[in-house]
Amino acid sequence: MAAPYDKNDDSVVVIIGSGAGGGTLGSELAQKGIDTVVLEAGGRHEIPAFSNDEWGMFGQISWLDKRTTSGTWRVASDFSGLPAWIVKAVGGSTVHWAGASLRFQEHEFRVRSEYGNVPGASLLDWPLKLADLEPYYARAEDKMGVTRTNGIPGLPGNNNFKVLKAGADKLGYKNCHTGRMAINSEPRDGRAACQQIGFCFQGCKSGAKWSTLYVEIPKGEATGKLEVRPDSQVLSIEHDAKGRVSGVVYADKDGNQHRQAARAVCVAGNSIESPRLLLNSASSKFPDGLANSSGQVGKNYMRHMTGSVYAVFDKPVNMHRGTTMAGIITDESKNDPSRGFVGGYEMETLSLGLPFMAAFLNPGAWGREFASALDMYNHTAGMWLVGEDMPQESNAITLHPTEKDQYGLPVPNVHFDDHPNDVAMRNHAYRQGSALYEAVGASRTFPTPPYPSTHNLGTNRMSENARDGVVNKFGQTHDIANLFVSDGSQFTTGAAENPTLTIVALAIRQADYIADQMAKKAI
Amino acid sequence: MAITNEREKISRREMLKTSGAATFGAMLVVSGGIVACPRGAWAVQSKALAPESMATLIQMARDIYPHDRLSDQFYVQAVAAHDEKAAGDKDFKRMMEKGVAGLDVAAQGKGAARYVDLGWEADRVAILRNIESSPFFQTVRGGLVTGIYNNQAVWPLFGYEGESASKGGYLNRGFDDIDWV
Numbered sequence: 001m002a003a004p005y006d007k008n009d010d011s012v013v014v015i016i017g018s019g020a021g022g023g024t025l026g027s028e029l030a031q032k033g034i035d036t037v038v039l040e041a042g043g044r045h046e047i048p049a050f051s052n053d054e055w056g057m058f059g060q061i062s063w064l065d066k067r068t069t070s071g072t073w074r075v076a077s078d079f080s081g082l083p084a085w086i087v088k089a090v091g092g093s094t095v096h097w098a099g100a101s102l103r104f105q106e107h108e109f110r111v112r113s114e115y116g117n118v119p120g121a122s123l124l125d126w127p128l129k130l131a132d133l134e135p136y137y138a139r140a141e142d143k144m145g146v147t148r149t150n151g152i153p154g155l156p157g158n159n160n161f162k163v164l165k166a167g168a169d170k171l172g173y174k175n176c177h178t179g180r181m182a183i184n185s186e187p188r189d190g191r192a193a194c195q196q197i198g199f200c201f202q203g204c205k206s207g208a209k210w211s212t213l214y215v216e217i218p219k220g221e222a223t224g225k226l227e228v229r230p231d232s233q234v235l236s237i238e239h240d241a242k243g244r245v246s247g248v249v250y251a252d253k254d255g256n257q258h259r260q261a262a263r264a265v266c267v268a269g270n271s272i273e274s275p276r277l278l279l280n281s282a283s284s285k286f287p288d289g290l291a292n293s294s295g296q297v298g299k300n301y302m303r304h305m306t307g308s309v310y311a312v313f314d315k316p317v318n319m320h321r322g323t324t325m326a327g328i329i330t331d332e333s334k335n336d337p338s339r340g341f342v343g344g345y346e347m348e349t350l351s352l353g354l355p356f357m358a359a360f361l362n363p364g365a366w367g368r369e370f371a372s373a374l375d376m377y378n379h380t381a382g383m384w385l386v387g388e389d390m391p392q393e394s395n396a397i398t399l400h401p402t403e404k405d406q407y408g409l410p411v412p413n414v415h416f417d418d419h420p421n422d423v424a425m426r427n428h429a430y431r432q433g434s435a436l437y438e439a440v441g442a443s444r445t446f447p448t449p450p451y452p453s454t455h456n457l458g459t460n461r462m463s464e465n466a467r468d469g470v471v472n473k474f475g476q477t478h479d480i481a482n483l484f485v486s487d488g489s490q491f492t493t494g495a496a497e498n499p500t501l502t503i504v505a506l507a508i509r510q511a512d513y514i515a516d517q518m519a520k521k522a523i
Numbered sequence: 524m525a526i527t528n529e530r531e532k533i534s535r536r537e538m539l540k541t542s543g544a545a546t547f548g549a550m551l552v553v554s555g556g557i558v559a560c561p562r563g564a565w566a567v568q569s570k571a572l573a574p575e576s577m578a579t580l581i582q583m584a585r586d587i588y589p590h591d592r593l594s595d596q597f598y599v600q601a602v603a604a605h606d607e608k609a610a611g612d613k614d615f616k617r618m619m620e621k622g623v624a625g626l627d628v629a630a631q632g633k634g635a636a637r638y639v640d641l642g643w644e645a646d647r648v649a650i651l652r653n654i655e656s657s658p659f660f661q662t663v664r665g666g667l668v669t670g671i672y673n674n675q676a677v678w679p680l681f682g683y684e685g686e687s688a689s690k691g692g693y694l695n696r697g698f699d700d701i702d703w704v
């Protein structure tokens with residue numbers, strides 16, 4: 001058969017979501033000759049539809065369906081209806097992402113063993129090792145064109161990087177460079193080199209930055225084996241009498257409902273929607289939701305320890321010029337408990353435009369202290385701090401008892417409390433970030449609180465034992481052989497690194513596994 | 524709401540001619556729902572809110588996000604949206620008018636007739652601090668975050684250059700031009 005597929009065709013693999021996980025998996029399966037339908041809730045906005053406009057692009061492609069928040073994290077009070085900044089469009093959050101593409105460190109796959117028992121944390125070792133993933137990391141880096149791999153040169157450093165690098169040198173940090181970025185530093189794979197446009201978070205107008213939207217998905221579609229159906233929001237996953245998934249129900253643009261039959265279903269809606277969908281698919285056979293015999297669906301929500309430091313200088317910086325995140329210091333990413341916490345963090349350049357700076361520098365703040373900081377906008381440098389947070393069972397995506405979405409389904413509530421380890425790490429990172437800028441002469445520094453979560457992880461976690469998690473080391477649910485999870489919700493723990501390279505590596509590996517299982521008629 | 528910044532349209536002299544013109548803090552309120560800058564640099568005609576309330580909201584906006592390099596014009600534009608909304612939403616209008624009245628009452632406790640008559644920013648800010656968790660304050664402040672900072676006309680005053688793709692990005696336009704580090 002070839003795309004487009006009939007809704008009654010039960011030989012197709014259905015993937016829910018077209019972002020880093022789903023978009024990659026769909027393309028990989030199609031390139032293996034497997035009939036694949038990707039159902040994507042959002043619309044298809046190609047590069048010409050992108051604009052260098054922070055709020056404009058936010059309004060155009062963010063996931064703005066109703067969500068609620070609870071817990072003591074500051075996002076719940078600053079942005080109570082917006083726990084996460086995620087994209088609802090073909091390409092998912094890889095339209096907005098910055099491109100930082102780092103491998104996990106070896107010990108980060110076995111942190112329960114490495115860190116020991118951390119009170120309050122539900123730490124678990126991954127059921128796979130770095131060595132298992134290395135070949136897939138290599139394939140992902142090649143596919144995504146990650147700089148400083150495969151002989152691809154690093155990006156040139158912009159102004160924001162120059163300040164970071166000068167501070168890193170002053171503080172004695174040894175590992176500072178312009179990052180491993182899935183952004184072309186020279187033309188590659190039919191895409192141009194980075195023009196230093198500076199709106200990486202708004203969608204890359206030059207196509208230099210990797211995104212499933214215009215890199216993976218077209219390659220899959222070219223095989224004739226991939227159909228991406230936009231404006232198709234999956235509402236529930238159905239199963240047969242034997243308890244195997246058999247299809248999904250989705251709503252189109254006009255709210256009309258359709259059923260797509262499936263041989264296997266792969267859930268890749270990002271770590272809030274994926275568990276929500278499994279929970280909303282509860283049936284008499286699976287009253288607690290699909291794949292939830294462990295009770296772990298939605299639990300152990302992680303969002304990375306994050307924060308930012310911005311600093312004002314007497315001289316101009318113009319951080320908005322050029323790549324948003326092409327600059328990194330990795331010295332603090334090691335596990336060194338003598339700092340007062342386990343795990344580590346990365347320091348990465350970050351710039352926001354004036355509209356977003358006003359909203360995120362210190363949400364809710366006002367008055368001359370705040371306004372005078374913005375007055376120095378073009379004299380400001382910035383960095384993002386991103387580190388491993390502790391999984392906690394009580395940090396969870398749950399179905400709201402009363403609030404419903406536009407389809408009448410319970411909305412997700414996102415509950416999060418910082419673990420004391422997260423707080424200690426953030427305070428350390430704030431101190432180091434401020435010290436770095438002060439070493440280059442900053443007149444003021446700002447410890448900026450976390451933004452709505454861009455890294456959402458862990459809510460369908462991978463585990464060796466079925467009782468500890470939702471999926472096995474291939475992302476296959478422990479309970480249902482033809483139901484898979486293919487996004488960041490599989491992560492057993494979060495590591496210090498930005499997650500997308502690992503999501504893509506896992507998707508490539510999962511595609512091999514699904515093809516193998518299909519060939520063996522196991523699914 | 525009509526905003527004009529053309530001196531010719533409403534000149535200072537013309538406004539003073541109009542009966543009932545009164546100074547209101549640093550602003551003039553004249554009959555016909557007009558709030559104006561005494562220098563005639565701008566004038567605004569309110570739709571739903573009392574012109575005195577508009578004048579207070581404009582001062583309040585500047586006190587919330589005080590940027591001395593921004594002329595009143597930008598604050599006027601930012602609060603204009605509230606007047607617009609008040610025209611179609613009675614409850615909203617009531618919240619705005621009551622909020623402004625509350626500011627004036629608080630100012631009277633500090634010996635001024637109205638909020639806008641308090642000469643020092645610090646005195647006005649102290650009043651705002653007391654009500655900063657109120658829906659009225661949060662509505663005004665929240666509106667300003669985009670009302671001021673997402674107004675492209677203010678960007679050059681902050682050194683933010685906005686859209687760059689059509690100019691070829693910054694590859695040849697200074698992405699790495701600082702030489703002081």
Ligand SMILES: Cc1cc2nc3c(=O)[nH]c(=O)nc-3n(C[C@H](O)[C@H](O)[C@H](O)COP(=O)(O)OP(=O)(O)OC[C@H]3O[C@@H](n4cnc5c(N)ncnc54)[C@H](O)[C@@H]3O)c2cc1C
Binds near residue numbers: 087088232455
């Ligand atoms: C501003 C920003 C910057 C970032 N920068 C980086 C970075 O530099 N490095 C990095 O590693 N990561 C970065 N990230 C994170 C990265 O984008 C995500 O980790 C990654 O895209 C997650 O992949 P995913 O497949 O889990 O989900 P997504 O990419 O979010 O894709 C999920 C897709 O599923 C769709 N969907 C959800 N529910 C349904 C449903 N019920 N039916 C149909 N479709 C559905 C959504 O619409 C969406 O398109 C950034 C994110 C943002 C927002």
Ligand code: SF4
Binds near residue numbers: 196198201208322
């Ligand atoms: S800076 Fe480079 S990667 Fe970022 S949006 Fe511009 S061209 Fe794309």
